[in-house]
Structures are given as C-alpha cells and as structure tokens.
Amino acid sequence: MTVKAWRWQGTDADGRHRRGVTPSPDCRSLRLHLRRRGIALENASPLPEWAEWLLRSRTPGVKSGQLAGFLRRLSVLVASGIPMVQALEMSGREMRGSLLTVIGTVRDDVATGRSLAEAMTDHPGVFDTLLCSLIRAGEQASALDRLLPRIADHRERGERVRQKLRRAMMHPLLVLGIAATVALMLLGFVMPRFESMFRDFGAELPALTQMLIRASDWLRGGGWLLAAILGAGMATASTVAMRLPRLRRTRDQIILRLPVAGPLIRRVMEARFAGLLALMNEAGMPLADALASLADSMGNRIYEQAVVDIAVSLDDGRNLEASIAGTGQFSETLTQMVAVGEETGQLAAMLNRVATLTEESVNRDLDGLSALVEPVLMTLLGLIIGGLVLAIYLPVFQLGAAI
Structure with missing residues (x-):
C-alpha cells in the first residue's frame, strides 16, 4: 500500500480550526488517525508529487x-x-x-x-508497510517474541550488504574526486607560476605542456564556473532522479544495466525478495498480502513491478514458481528452489536458503571487487598526478639537458 502525504483541515473538540499535512495510505485511514487525536476531518487532498518530494527532503529521516x-x-x-x-x-x-x-x-x-x-x-x-505487516502478523499469531529476532536478523544482514555495496561504489568516486581536486589545484595555482617561467625560456614547449597550459588558461578564464555549474546540475539531477517517482524507474533501469554494479544489485534484490518472502511466510501472512507489502519494500522500481506482476500472475491461477519465472528478473536457482519448496511444503526454508547463499555470494564478490579495484585506482591516480607533474617539469628537464 502506497503512503501519500495529505493536506487536511478539521475541527478539534473545542471548536478550533486545525490544519496540517499527515502521511496516510488513504483518506479513511487519515480520518481514523485524526479522530484518535480528537480532530474531526472536514476535507483532505493528497499533495502533488513535487510538494511531497519537497516535504520529504526537508524532513529529517531515520537511517x-x-x-x-x-x-x-x-x-x-x-x-x-x-x-x-x-x-x-x-x-x-x-x-x-x-x-x-x-x-x-x-x-x-x-x-x-x-x-x-x-x-x-x-x-x-x-x-515501512512491510515491517508493520510483519509486526501485525506476529501479534495476531501471538508469536511476536519469535518473529522480532527474525526481523532484526534480516534487517541487520541487509544493512551489512547495503553498506558494503555502498562502500564498493563510493570508493572509486572518492579516489577520482581526490584526483580531480589535485589536478584542478595544479592547473589553477601551480601551472600559472611555471607558465611565466616557460615564456622566459623562449624555447618551444613539449606538446603535453602546451596542452596543460591551454587547459589552465581555459580554467582561469571562466572554465571553473562552467565546471561548477555542470557539477551542481548533475548533483541536482541525481537528487531529483532519486526522489521523483517518474524518474526513479529510468534511473533504476540504468543502474541494473551497468557492467559491474548491475549484476551485483540484481543479486541483492533477489536476496531481499527471497529473505522477505520467507519471513512473511513464516509469519503466516497470506501470499497475496505478503506480495502487496513486499512490492513497496524492494527499493527498485523494476523489481517492484516484478513483484506486482507475480501477484497478478498468482491471481490468474499460476503457481509461485511459474509466476516468478515469468517476470524474467530472477535467477533460475530461485525458481527451482521455489518449485522444490512448493512441492515439499518447505517454501520458507528454501527461500531462506536462497537468500543466505545469494548474500554470501554478493559479500564474496564485493570483497574481491574491493581488492581488485583498489590497486587499479591507485595506479590510475598515480598516472593522472604523475602525468600532470611530468608535463610541468618536462620543459625544465629539457632546459637542463640543453645547458
């Protein structure tokens, strides 16, 4: 169930007019919520997408x-x-x-x-809706003391994978950002000092040095402003793409097609799907309700739609294994394990097994990727900085050789 922000007006028990903005899945739930606060709802309307995004961006979240x-x-x-x-x-x-x-x-x-x-x-x-649904199922079955540790385990495992994936993706960006900062400092502050000295030599400069001088002149002539505007524009576009629902699907589709990160994120999504579905199955939630809650918790619009398609396929009379396979987003291993689970009545155990194996595979690949990327990045950083330093000092070396 999708939760929206509602702008409402009402009257409290003292007859005073009250107004505000409150998140709620629908108007009926909003009316019940306000009634518990002693407010009689008079009218309400959902906020437009842009206003809801602005409200979320200004509201401190919970990590x-x-x-x-x-x-x-x-x-x-x-x-x-x-x-x-x-x-x-x-x-x-x-x-x-x-x-x-x-x-x-x-x-x-x-x-x-x-x-x-x-x-x-x-x-x-x-x-989120999924957590509330799991808690409700645990309370109804008087099994909250057994279900809460399982929920905590799943959240902690997911957080560890998320943090490791974030570090693996941010580390290259951090190193490249350092390289770009050092390069800009050399071009903006160091190169102009050497340029005046090179002119006094009167000799023809190496091609690499000439290219560096032109880049420095462009940067000091206003190019830094253009670069800053482009950087700010890209950052703003990225933020908007992460917030607005209409752009998130395109963004998520692009991410899944990335050469290295895409397959990793697909396996993270598969582990999340299998683990959450197993958890809801253990809690005794009906499959239709479980899938409805699961769709909003995938964190990727492509996989959210895949879960919705699974629910529709189940309504059409197909079994879970065929419904999952029909989306084309999940591995054959998952579909086979689901088929075995449906046949043996051990669906939760099979799904937990898939989630555990997939998470272990992702962790191994992330560790290997970090070990491989770090020396490559250091080499690239050395080449960039070393090339700039060489371009600056190459004329000095040539002058020394001529003398």
Whole structure:
C-alpha cells in the first residue's frame, strides 16, 4: 500500500480550526488517525508529487542502521518477557534524533491500548508497510517474541550488504574526486607560476605542456564556473532522479544495466525478495498480502513491478514458481528452489536458503571487487598526478639537458 502525504483541515473538540499535512495510505485511514487525536476531518487532498518530494527532503529521516539497532534491542527485550511498553521505553533510551521522538510516541500509543503495529502505522516515514505487516502478523499469531529476532536478523544482514555495496561504489568516486581536486589545484595555482617561467625560456614547449597550459588558461578564464555549474546540475539531477517517482524507474533501469554494479544489485534484490518472502511466510501472512507489502519494500522500481506482476500472475491461477519465472528478473536457482519448496511444503526454508547463499555470494564478490579495484585506482591516480607533474617539469628537464 502506497503512503501519500495529505493536506487536511478539521475541527478539534473545542471548536478550533486545525490544519496540517499527515502521511496516510488513504483518506479513511487519515480520518481514523485524526479522530484518535480528537480532530474531526472536514476535507483532505493528497499533495502533488513535487510538494511531497519537497516535504520529504526537508524532513529529517531515520537511517536504516538506526532502525535495525532499535529492532534488535526490542527483540531481545520482548524475548526476555519484558512488557511491550517497558521494552519500547528501554529500547528508545539509546536512540537519537527523530527516531527517539517516534519511539516515544509509539510507546505512548501502546500504553493507551493500541497494538504495536497500529502505533507504527502512524509513522510510515520510519516504519515501512512491510515491517508493520510483519509486526501485525506476529501479534495476531501471538508469536511476536519469535518473529522480532527474525526481523532484526534480516534487517541487520541487509544493512551489512547495503553498506558494503555502498562502500564498493563510493570508493572509486572518492579516489577520482581526490584526483580531480589535485589536478584542478595544479592547473589553477601551480601551472600559472611555471607558465611565466616557460615564456622566459623562449624555447618551444613539449606538446603535453602546451596542452596543460591551454587547459589552465581555459580554467582561469571562466572554465571553473562552467565546471561548477555542470557539477551542481548533475548533483541536482541525481537528487531529483532519486526522489521523483517518474524518474526513479529510468534511473533504476540504468543502474541494473551497468557492467559491474548491475549484476551485483540484481543479486541483492533477489536476496531481499527471497529473505522477505520467507519471513512473511513464516509469519503466516497470506501470499497475496505478503506480495502487496513486499512490492513497496524492494527499493527498485523494476523489481517492484516484478513483484506486482507475480501477484497478478498468482491471481490468474499460476503457481509461485511459474509466476516468478515469468517476470524474467530472477535467477533460475530461485525458481527451482521455489518449485522444490512448493512441492515439499518447505517454501520458507528454501527461500531462506536462497537468500543466505545469494548474500554470501554478493559479500564474496564485493570483497574481491574491493581488492581488485583498489590497486587499479591507485595506479590510475598515480598516472593522472604523475602525468600532470611530468608535463610541468618536462620543459625544465629539457632546459637542463640543453645547458
């Protein structure tokens, strides 16, 4: 279920007019939420996409690592038999920022008699639909003490893979950024000093040095401004592409087609799909409800659509194995393991096995990629900086040889 931001107007118990912006999956849920706050809803309308993006960009978020840590602490306390209100109080003590405030609100709601899932649903920016659905299933089955550790395990594993993937992708950009900064400093500040000295020589300069002088002149003549504008434009376009839903699909499609990162991200998506579906199956969620919640949690529009297609295929009477294979987004290993799980009644175990094997494979590949990329980047950095230094000092060497 997609959560939207709603602009609303209403009246409280004292007859005062109230207004605000509140996230909610639909108008009915918004009305119930406001009624619990003592506000009678009069009218409401969803915010347009651009306004919703602007609101999210100005609202401090909660890091996935923080949420994983909170779920781990909560699972330990609940499994120890501590009442939920006290467990929430103790879990929130080590939190910081907006998560601390949200946990306090959830604790107060639970203390008034609401379930944990209901209290979490009021904060879709922190607790996603899938997490709330899993918590609700655990509460209905009186198995929250067993399900919470499994949820925490999955979140922590996913966070470790996400962090490792982010480091593997950001490290080359960091090294190239350092190289670009050093090159700009040499061109903007060092090269002009040598240029005046080269002119005094009166000799013809090497081609590499002449090219460097032209680049320095262009940079000091206003080229730096053009480069800054291009850089700012690319950063802005990247931010917008990550926020606006209409551009996210194109961005995600491009990412999946990248030579090295694409296959890695596909396997991360497959591990996430298998692990989450196994978790929801263990929680006793109906497959249709599980897929509806799973679609919004994939984090990639291509795979979100694939999960939706699986749900549609199941509604048409096909089995899960054929539905997954029909999307063309998942490996043959996953479809075969799902087929075995459906035949033997061990679907959750087979899905967990696929998720574990895929995560281990991704971790190995990321470790190998980091070990391979680092020396290549150092060599590239040395060539760039060394080439610039050589272009600066080559005329000096030629002059010394002539003397």
